[in-house]
Amino acid sequence: MFEPAKAPWIRPGVVVHEPASTxxxxxxxxxxxxxxxxxxxxxxxxxxxxxxxxAMLLDLAKDEALTIAPASEDDAAASRLRKAMxxxxxLVVISHFAAVERAAKGLRAAVVExxxxxxxxxxxxxxxxxxxWLEFAGLDGTLIPPNLPALWRWWGPERLYPxxxxxxxxxxxxxxxxxxxxxxxxxxxxxxxxxxxxxxxELLPRLPALAKQSLxxxxxxxxxxxxxxxxxxxxAINAHYNRRDLAxxxxxxxxxxxxxxxxVVAVGxxxxxxxxxxxxxxxxxxxxxGEYPTVAMDSLIPGCAAVVVNSSTLINRNLxxxxxxxxxxxxxxxxPSTPMTPRLxxxxxxxxxGLQVTDPKGLAAAVKAGAHPKDFGRYGQFxxxxxx
Numbered sequence: 001m002f003e004p005a006k007a008p009w010i011r012p013g014v015v016v017h018e019p020a021s022t023x024x025x026x027x028x029x030x031x032x033x034x035x036x037x038x039x040x041x042x043x044x045x046x047x048x049x050x051x052x053x054x055a056m057l058l059d060l061a062k063d064e065a066l067t068i069a070p071a072s073e074d075d076a077a078a079s080r081l082r083k084a085m086x087x088x089x090x091l092v093v094i095s096h097f098a099a100v101e102r103a104a105k106g107l108r109a110a111v112v113e114x115x116x117x118x119x120x121x122x123x124x125x126x127x128x129x130x131x132x133w134l135e136f137a138g139l140d141g142t143l144i145p146p147n148l149p150a151l152w153r154w155w156g157p158e159r160l161y162p163x164x165x166x167x168x169x170x171x172x173x174x175x176x177x178x179x180x181x182x183x184x185x186x187x188x189x190x191x192x193x194x195x196x197x198x199x200x201x202e203l204l205p206r207l208p209a210l211a212k213q214s215l216x217x218x219x220x221x222x223x224x225x226x227x228x229x230x231x232x233x234x235x236a237i238n239a240h241y242n243r244r245d246l247a248x249x250x251x252x253x254x255x256x257x258x259x260x261x262x263x264v265v266a267v268g269x270x271x272x273x274x275x276x277x278x279x280x281x282x283x284x285x286x287x288x289x290g291e292y293p294t295v296a297m298d299s300l301i302p303g304c305a306a307v308v309v310n311s312s313t314l315i316n317r318n319l320x321x322x323x324x325x326x327x328x329x330x331x332x333x334x335x336p337s338t339p340m341t342p343r344l345x346x347x348x349x350x351x352x353x354g355l356q357v358t359d360p361k362g363l364a365a366a367v368k369a370g371a372h373p374k375d376f377g378r379y380g381q382f383x384x385x386x387x388x
Contacts, residue, residue, distance in 0.1 A: 012141050014122070019126045022095075026146055035060070037167065042092040044076065053070070054067045055072075061083075077094050080094065092122070120155065152347065157320040157324060163343055167341065168236065168240040170216045172215075178367070179367040180370055181195065182367045184367045185215070187236075190246070190357065191357035242356055246340055250384075252334040253353035254332055257330065262305025265283065266308045267309045267318075268284065270334060297325060302325055305330065335354070352384060354382070
């Protein structure tokens, strides 16, 4: 039965800035982006002082401007930390670390408990005061450069799963088709596929009842620890994002890496790989002669020019690890299980190559009959988003 995975733990983060500048606008932009995706955000950023000397704050939970006496800022920080822990917020921002430090003294046990449960606490500090942060957070804290990509790396690619699920609409499910190795979910605007890591014998009797749920409810199953439930959740996610009317370019996008001068790595082979990228290093679960085992990821991916990742890694949960290993490299996620949504760009996925289904009835019959990915092109087209 579906049991969602707990949110991954994140060390408390502090954005380090020049003594003469602030990063309040950066924190605001990041918090608003996180909130716009459906996550719960708490806390505030400072917006200067009023003519009367009052502290001007922006409440990030409601995007509301507040004016308080400077002496009350510690109380404001403490109350928002309490509320964030009570509401199990996904992110809490207190823009100036001094306020966090003073507020945490009276809430020390509660703050430690909140952080240990996975609630990210984010603040900022002048570069000249880093030692103060280290004395407060020690090895449990993270120093973050003052830019959005660094903030998203701190937030972590593990959170792309709830991010994807939060964007799915409460649309009805038209049908679920299940075969031995693939599962398809059709929604009102598109169809989604996902690779099944094993034969879904426990899932099959539940499909009629699951088909009565909404796409959004099924998408939540992508947080399950059960691999077949996970696959159903990803298929529902793809049914939402891989719309029939989505503006896309032809091809899965891997061809955009053909001119890279450095090392190109493919995690999981796909039809046509040897033609598009003839000299890439291929990593496979069951490697053939000339290919590498999955343990080689730690050696081959860091420092490479580009990496092409099979979308099955989304389902076996290897994708977050690969995204961390490939920091600084171009990355394409390709295959029938790829969600075609710009939400993934923030996590380091430059190119999204997936399947846009035009004949869901034909594809459903093919999936049930045991069709292979090379056959899926008969029922749609392989397309991509992104790339430069």
